[in-house]
Amino acid sequence: MSPNICWLCKLFRDDENGITSKLSLEEVLQWSQSFEKLIANKYGTIIYRTxxxxxxxxxxxxxxxxxxxxxxxxSQKKRNAMAKKLFKDYIQPHAPKEINIDSPAREAITRNIQKPTQSCFDEAQKIVYMHMERDSYPRFLGSDIYQKLKLQTDRNDSLIH
Structure with missing residues (x-):
């Protein structure tokens, strides 16, 4: 069994991590209203990442x-260190977790990484947000993970009322 499937099994066993017992059906259904509502929710973000x-x-x-x-x-010092780590992990060519952004955004970050500003990753972040919202979010709503979560929270709500 793949690790992702094992995690999925655990996700829906209340005793394993308790996420489903902390969610209401109403809350889970709100996630389908907008991508913003999904990632604004602590558990929505965890489940979406899964x-x-x-x-x-x-x-x-x-x-x-x-x-x-x-x-x-x-802290400028902390931000500089974080900027270098973000660049190394996600932006530079062949980064271990390289994100899909266009060349102008990548080049702008590369030029500015020596003196990073608070907004130096904004364009890349917008591009990534758009990819998630347009591509993976609709698939997430139709996924087994989301569909089973709706069923589980519906059952939990029924037991409470």
Missing amino acids: YLKTEHSEENIEFWLACEIYKKTA
């Missing part, structure tokens, strides 16, 4: 979340 692992594209959500932390980092 789905992206099945597509071998979890680097997208990881990069997007890292950018959110990067933008909120006040």
Whole structure:
């Protein structure tokens, strides 16, 4: 059994990690209203990342979340170190978790990485967001992961009421 399938099995066993017991059906259904609602939710992000692992594209959500932390980092010294790590992990050619962005965005970051600003990854982050919203999010809504989660939370809600 693949590791992704094992994780999926665990996800739906309440005793293993308890995520489904912390969610209501209403909350899970809200995720289908917009991609923004999905990733604004702590558990939505966790479950969406699990789905992206099945597509071998979890680097997208990881990069997007890292950018959110990067933008909120006040210390210039910490931000410089984070910028170099983001560049090394996601931006440079053949990076271990290289994201799919266009050449102008990649080149702009490469030019500015020595003196990174708070917004130096914004364009790349927008591109990644758009890829997720347009490509993987619709597939996520039709996936077994999301469909089983709706059933599980519906059962949980029925037991409570």
